[in-house]
Amino acid sequence: MLRQAVLILLFVIVAVKAAFAADSEKGLYLTFEQRMAISYALLAQGESSEKKAEIVQRGKDYLKGMLSQPIETVAVKSFADFLKAMRGEWPNTHSLALDVEILEKAGPRSIKMFTSQSPRVQKQIEDYMKWQQVQLLKMAGSEGAAIGEAAKSFGGLLKTMATNPMAQKLAEGWLLDQSEAVLADRMKELDRVGEKVAESSFAKQQDPTSRIFMQTLLSEYFARLNPSSKKLIVSSFLGGDLLMDDMKKFELMVQSSGPALQKLLQVVARQSNLPREVLAVFRRLESSVSPVPWVLVDEIVKQEKKNYDFSYFEKKPLGVGTMAQTHRAKIKTRGEQSVVPRFIKPDIALRVEEDRKILSEIGRILDSNPDFIQMQVPKVSPVVDDIIKTIVAELDQNATIERQKQAKVYERVVPFVSPEYKSELEFHVPKIHEPKTKDSKLMVQEMVYGDKLDAVAETYQDAIPGLKKAIVEAMARTWAQEALFGSGFYHSDLHQGNFMIDVKEPRIMVNILDFGMGGTISSDMQRQVMVLGVGTDxxxxxxxARAFWDLSNKAKNQISESDFKKAVVQKVNLIAKGKEPNISMELWMAWALNRNLALPYEFVSLNRGMAIMNKLLEDSGSALDLTKITKSIAKENPRIVYNNLVVKERLSAEDLVRLGWSEMKAMFQKEPPRLRTLGMPKIPALIKCQAVFQ
Known part of the structure; x- marks a missing residue:
């Protein structure tokens, strides 16, 4: 049994020959029993002799446990029902070892035979099982065929192994002596699949930066995964259609990768210049993350009895992210309240650490690439560092809870008036239900209702045609007001998946969610961001130069202040003379990082939040961006502007007038002295940047 299991695995991650494709529309799937046997062989790969022997014994015990039970006859109504039942339920955790452990705890599953009252469906089942056996034997080769001659069905093969000591010895010997080399060679295919997809999809990519970045990332990442992570990816292949093409294999690889790579690819997916098929894979990441199986969730819930009295806890997840998972539940507190418990996925920190090492190495490879250096593209290492820091911050659920409490500053009611509809928008942050002890693994918040913005906008496109744009503009204004003129709090990941819209009377509710990414900037940083915004505008x-230097961690800067200022002067002169394109503050930040300026995480995270808000505005069809919104808020808060920019930063009235704030001129009875210039010739007034606060 184990011998054939390993031989079947030979095909899992290599190209399918045309001869096998005749019935490929059905898909070639393993039965639960077949996958279980292969999983033991895969689990043993690369282990010590003692560990292998232990795994072999566990496998034999599990298979014998299946044989000790009566064969179960299962009636199905359709061929689709048959395929689902034949494949069985698999835990699909973040670890193959944990998958097998969970299945062992549940006890051996009896061998199942499938029948149907429909003669058509019955014939489909019988034809499929014959076809499946033929294809698997062909894939296994002549040695697999020899085993196949001894047993015409999988159940027969199990019985042969259980009753024939020679067959047991043969299977055990194959696993211990030969499987390591075979599986090691097959697992190397992971490296080649990523590289093959990169080369085929990006070969004609017009943007050389994207082509080099993606080819390096995809070819290097999967090659550097540790054996445990590679086994998880192979296990994902085992649970899918063995006739899948390279792009589908690649999608499974991405879905089984670490959280930092997934976050990075989600960022990349926002770019419009990627190949369509690759972009589709990246964009499906948010909706295709595997959930934590109920058996593990149940363990967490049982440990929380001292903190929460759950009267109901739904097994099906409400939401599944790369780092955390949520469920519907009810708790007994002053009656019964509907809540949403959230928890960090078990042991996800191990994958984060693995990603940190791998992506840091890839970042250094890209940053030293001669083509990258010649093209003067932003360095990759700071981006990787930012993503890792963001994910590590998400691991601290207590910090997320504190951010959600701070986010109450977002709560407000603003008018919504259009020619077709008049209402109010109410921004709401769900209430946190505090645990009774400090060691809780759950973050329990009130249940809120609604749907994603695009779905709501489509539903109400006739009754409220301007709904999407109005909500996004109001949200952007709220975001900018707090981040730059208020408490300093910011949500750095306000994409559509992180807020829900509930249209009801008398108000339209906008429920803001997921505060795993965000923070609060100081009043000094608020001021420096304003100065930088003015400077780029x-x-x-x-x-x-002054704003960037004041923002930076001066002790960690690898460039002197004078050299950095000279570099800024040179850059501005080139832009002013039309020799280089004007750039946004986001690109100015990347440029400063490339000059070895050590910018704080809070500023980089804030900048990411700005970029996401601008993307929301663009997608909503708004003519606004955060530049225009911030300027309008500044005009409503002249004393803040005057105190920060004029009194503390010594900007002149002339500078503010050039920004379009001439109506503030009356505030400047006496113009403050100008700081010395940096040797730059005077730039014509009102030269605009693409976007100040982007």
Whole structure:
């Protein structure tokens, strides 16, 4: 049994020959029993002799346990029902070892025979099982065929192994002596699949930066995964259609990768210049993350009895992310309240650490790439560092709870008026239900209702045609008000999946969710961001250099202040003379990082939040961006502007007038003295940046 299992695995991650494709529309799937046997062989790969022997014994015990039970006859109504029942339920955790452990705890599953009252479906089942056996034997080769001659069905093969000591010895010997080399060779195919997809999909990519980045990332990442992670990916293949093409294999690889790579690819997916088929894979990440199986969730819930009295806990997840998972539940507290418990996925920190090492190495490879250096593209290492820091921050659920409490500053009611509809928008942050002890693994918040913005906008497109744009503009204004003129709090990941819209009377509810990414910037940083915004808007080398230097961690900067200022002057001069394109504050930040300026995580995270808000505005069809929104808020808060920019930063009235704030001129009875310039010639007034606060 184990011998054939390993031989079947030979095909899992290599190209399918045309001869096997005749019935490929059905898909070639393993039975639960077949996958279980292969999983033991896969689990033993690369282990010590003692560990292998232990795994072999566990496998034999499990298979014998199946044989000790009566064969179960299962009636199915359709061929689709048959395929689902034949494949069985698999835990699909973050670890093959944990998958097998969970299945062992549940006890051996009896061998199942499938029948149907429909003669058509019955014939489909019988034809499929014959076809499946033929294809698997062909894939296994002549040695597999020899085993196949001894047993015409999988059940017969199990019985042969159980009753024939020679067959048992043969299977055990194959696993211990030969499987390591065979499986090691097959697992190397993971490296080649990523590289093959990169080369085929990006070969004609017009943007050389994207092509080099993706080819390096995809070819290097999967090659560097540890054996445990590679086994998980192979296990994912085992649970799918063995006739899948390379792109589907690649999608399974991405779905089984670590959280940092998935976050990075989600960022990449926002770019419009990627090949369509690759972009589709990346964009499906948010909706295709595997959930934590109920058996593990149940263990967490049982440990929380001292903190929460759950009267109901739904087994099916409400939401599944790369780092955390949520469920519907009810708790007994002053009656019964509907809540949403959230928990960090068990042992996800191990995958985060693995990703940190791998992506850091890839970042250094890309940053030293001669083509990258010549093209003067932003360095990759700071981006990787930011993503890792963000994910590590998400691991701290207590910090997420504190951010959600701070986010109450977002709660407000704003008018919504259009020619077709008049209402109010109410921004709401779900209430947190505090645990009774400090060691809780759950974050329990009130249940809120609604749907994603696009779905709501489509539903109400006739009754409320301007709904999407109005909600996004109001949200962007709220975000900018708090981040730059208020408490300093910001949500750095406000994409559509992180807020829900509930249209009801008398108000439209906007429920803001998921505060795993975000923070609070100081009043000093608020001021420096304002200065930087002004500097990039009027293209002032003096202001840009000063703001960046004041924002940076001076002890960690690898460039002197004078050299950095000279570099800014040179950059501004090139833009002013039309020799280089004007750039946004986001690109200015990347440029500063490339000059070895050590910018704080809070600023980089804030900048990411700005970019996501601008993307929301663009997708909603709004003519606004955060530049325009921030300027309008500044005009409503002249004293804050005057205190921060004029009193503390010594900006002149002339600078503010050049920004379009001439109506504030009356506030400046006496113009403050100008700081010395950095040797830059005077730039014509009102030279605009693409977007100040982007």
């Amino acid at each position: 009027i293209l002032s080398a003096e202001l840009i």
